[in-house]
Amino acid sequence: GAVVSQHPSRVICKSGTSVKIECRSLDFQATTMFWYRQFPKQSLMLMATSNEGSKATYEQGVEKDKFLINHASLTLSTLTVTSAHPEDSSFYICSVPYLMGSNEQFFGPGTRLTVL
Amino acid sequence: GIQVEQSPPDLILQEGANSTLRCNFSDSVNNLQWFHQNPWGQLINLFYIPSGTKQNGRLSATTVATERYSLLYISSSQTTDSGVYFCAASGGFGNEKLTFGTGTRLTIIP
Numbered sequence: 001g002a003v004v005s006q007h008p009s010r011v012i013c014k015s016g017t018s019v020k021i022e023c024r025s026l027d028f029q030a031t032t033m034f035w036y037r038q039f040p041k042q043s044l045m046l047m048a049t050s051n052e053g054s055k056a057t058y059e060q061g062v063e064k065d066k067f068l069i070n071h072a073s074l075t076l077s078t079l080t081v082t083s084a085h086p087e088d089s090s091f092y093i094c095s096v097p098y099l100m101g102s103n104e105q106f107f108g109p110g111t112r113l114t115v116l
Numbered sequence: 117g118i119q120v121e122q123s124p125p126d127l128i129l130q131e132g133a134n135s136t137l138r139c140n141f142s143d144s145v146n147n148l149q150w151f152h153q154n155p156w157g158q159l160i161n162l163f164y165i166p167s168g169t170k171q172n173g174r175l176s177a178t179t180v181a182t183e184r185y186s187l188l189y190i191s192s193s194q195t196t197d198s199g200v201y202f203c204a205a206s207g208g209f210g211n212e213k214l215t216f217g218t219g220t221r222l223t224i225i226p
Contacts, residue, residue: 001161034213044216091157103147104164105214110157
């Protein structure tokens with residue numbers, strides 16, 4: 001299966017600051033990556049699809065100006081939470097579809113964001 | 117879009133017991149996956165199973181695509197099996213986004 005990394009694993013920041021989260025596909029190239037958010041005791045909700053070479057597509061209700069996504073290369077996507085507020089505190093997880101014969105998705109270890 | 121429901125929401129079992137977790141989905145699927153979320157939040161891939169039956173050690177899964185459900189079986193439960201189990205599905209080929217169920221929280225008591 002695919003190996004996906006995320007950095008940082010945990011971040012605490014002050015309200016109003018911006019935070020960048022990296023998602024890397026370590027062993028194969030990915031033209032698409034997905035970003036999910038998980039609040040405590042809840043399921044994962046898709047936020048956006050990161051597309052290499054084109055703009056990200058956002059799910060309904062997700063503010064594209066607040067959650068900036070850049071698919072910088074075939075192995076790297078970044079999510080920047082701009083002007084973070086306490087309600088943005090959550091667990092952010094990326095996934096990569098492994099397209100070698102199936103569309104099974106593999107997930108990064110997640111980034112826990114706490115906004116004070 | 118596709119809807120995914122899981123049952124039961126919570127399950128508490130004695131160590132050594134067997135368990136069955138269910139996932140219902142609202143439309144035909146081309147991707148169905150089962151995950152175990154560990155205490156640190158990492159999603160562990162258990163099965164990629166849009167149809168058919170697979171087994172991996174004490175775990176097995178069956179998806180009956182025509183009846184739109186999937187089952188995850190855990191035999192001889194161990195305390196390390198505790199955690200949240202998610203199923204997720206998508207209805208298209210290629211880079212299709214997954215819709216997650218609400219999860220089943222499994223607690224294994226020693």
